[in-house]
Amino acid sequence: MACGGGEGDDGEEESSEEEDEGVPDTGDGLGMGDCADSCGTPGCGECPEGPTMIAVDVEGGGVQIDATEVSNAAYAPMLEVVFDASVLPAGCDWKSAFEPEGWADELVGELPVVGVDWCDAAVYCAWVGKSLCGDVAGGPASYETAEDPVTDLWYRACSNDGARDYPYASSYEPEACNGGDAGLDDLQAVGSMASCEGGLSGLFDMSGNVWEWTDACEVSGGDFDTPCRRRGGSRHSDEDNLRCAVNSTRPRSDRDNAVGFRCCVSP
Known part of the structure; x- marks a missing residue:
């Protein structure tokens, strides 16, 4: 996953970034487990203390986004849960576990969790009663356009409804x-x-620190090679790749030390 490939929304190739390659978790899938629901329900563990949520101004309300990326401390409790295969989203039936690449007990809790693939992120968000950031109205965002503030929840929040190139200014x-x-x-x-x-x-942190997986994939099903969109750039990114509108895609099984995620809530 040494970052190369992928294209920005302007059609220019992404600049090379120093991301450590991980090993995709292309296993045999999950079996029967104790948890087929969300945290706080029987067999599914206690809910972690995750990020606070920020309201996104849309007609009708009910749309929120995590204030920060999910941290190591917030992710760790999920690793104690024995999940049933029914929790896996379409296209993730190859997943056998949710431990991030490079995970260790001594990781700093306040740092963003990294080394997660798209399926890890999607299952975590569902487990805490949220979803990966997709369409403002719920469900996946369009894979065809990365900068529509009307429909793309992550981009709407980052760009202040399309008004800014970067989260803090234009x-x-x-x-x-x-x-x-x-x-x-x-x-x-x-x-x-x-x-x-x-x-x-x-x-x-909508720009830099870690790239963030979003719910925008080439197809809703697919497999571990299906490309999905990540957003926001990382600690290695240049000016262009730190824009709210940057359009970077990777296979959903991709895991490296510069990719994390945050969760959203839609109607």
Whole structure:
């Protein structure tokens, strides 16, 4: 997964980024397990203390997005749950476990979880009663367009309803978020950079730190090679790849040390 390939929304190839390659979890699938529902229900474990949620202004209300990426501390409780195969979304029947690539007990809890594939992220969001960020009205976002603030929930929140190129402003600020030009060269605790707030009040890290999986895949089913969209850039990203509108796709089984996620709620 050393980042190469994929295209931005302007058709230009993404710049190369220093992401460590992981090993896809292309196993034999889950078997029968204790949990076929969400956290807090029998057999499904206690609900973690995850990110607070920020309301997204849409007609009728009911749309929210996590204030930050999901952290290691918030993700860890899911690894104690024995899931039933019925929790797997379409296209994820090859999944056999949800432990991220490079997971270890000594990981810093406040850092964003990385090394997760699209299916890990989708199952986690469903487990906590949310979903991967997709269409504003619910369900997957369009794979064909990455910058429609009317329908794409993640882009709407990042761009302040299409008004900004970056979450904090319409012009690039190299040190505002944890991108390649910030000089930090490491993951930062979720929500710890006050300058990386936007496009909504209380919303952090929509640019840089880690790429974020979203619910926008080439087909709704597919398999481990089906491309899905990730957004926002990472700590390695340049100015272009840190825009709200950047359109980067990877196989849904892709796992590396610069990709995490956040969850959303739609009607």
